[in-house]
Amino acid sequence: MLELTDYMLDLEEAKEIKPNVDEDTFEMWKLAVDVSQNAYCPYSNFPVGAAVLGDDGNIYYGCNVENASYGLTICAERNAIFSAVANGCKKIKKIVLVATAGKNTGPCGACRTVIDEFADGDIPVIFGENPEHLIVTTSKTLYSNDFANH
Numbered sequence: 143m144l145e146l147t148d149y150m151l152d153l154e155e156a157k158e159i160k161p162n163v164d165e166d167t168f169e170m171w172k173l174a175v176d177v178s179q180n181a182y183c184p185y186s187n188f189p190v191g192a193a194v195l196g197d198d199g200n201i202y203y204g205c206n207v208e209n210a211s212y213g214l215t216i217c218a219e220r221n222a223i224f225s226a227v228a229n230g231c232k233k234i235k236k237i238v239l240v241a242t243a244g245k246n247t248g249p250c251g252a253c254r255t256v257i258d259e260f261a262d263g264d265i266p267v268i269f270g271e272n273p274e275h276l277i278v279t280t281s282k283t284l285y286s287n288d289f290a291n292h
């Protein structure tokens with residue numbers, strides 16, 4: 143079990159928060175916070191959770207999983223997207239992530255490439271620790287010139 147940081151919100155307290163996103167996105171954010179508690183990050187101590195909305199209407203989620211070799215580490219966003227794919231969903235409509243020990247940490251470059259691969263157009267990307275001041279942007283804003291031109 144990870145030791146939670148000051149940035150980790152108590153989900154009970156979150157009920158009183160007035161988020162700057164719609165209710166469905168806020169629910170995805172709370173799920174991402176919850177999932178971040180399952181992160182395996184003994185090397186960075188930087189838990190991240192992510193939730194994606196598939197075009198099938200389901201929510202898929204993932205956390206970061208590190209490895210002693212570091213390079214084999216995989217991010218929460220990719221784990222969430224790959225979980226969607228494993229469940230037969232190959233298009234995503236939205237992604238929400240939270241790095242509970244970070245300050246408005248967005249997707250890394252590798253994840254931006256993967257988000258672009260599976261995004262159903264230019265999709266919302268939401269991140270941050272403070273649900274009243276979440277960063278709301280889009281996949282094409284973060285990744286304007288895609289790798290394979292698809």
Ligand SMILES: [Zn+2]
Nearest residue numbers: 217249250253
């Ligand atoms: Zn990443």
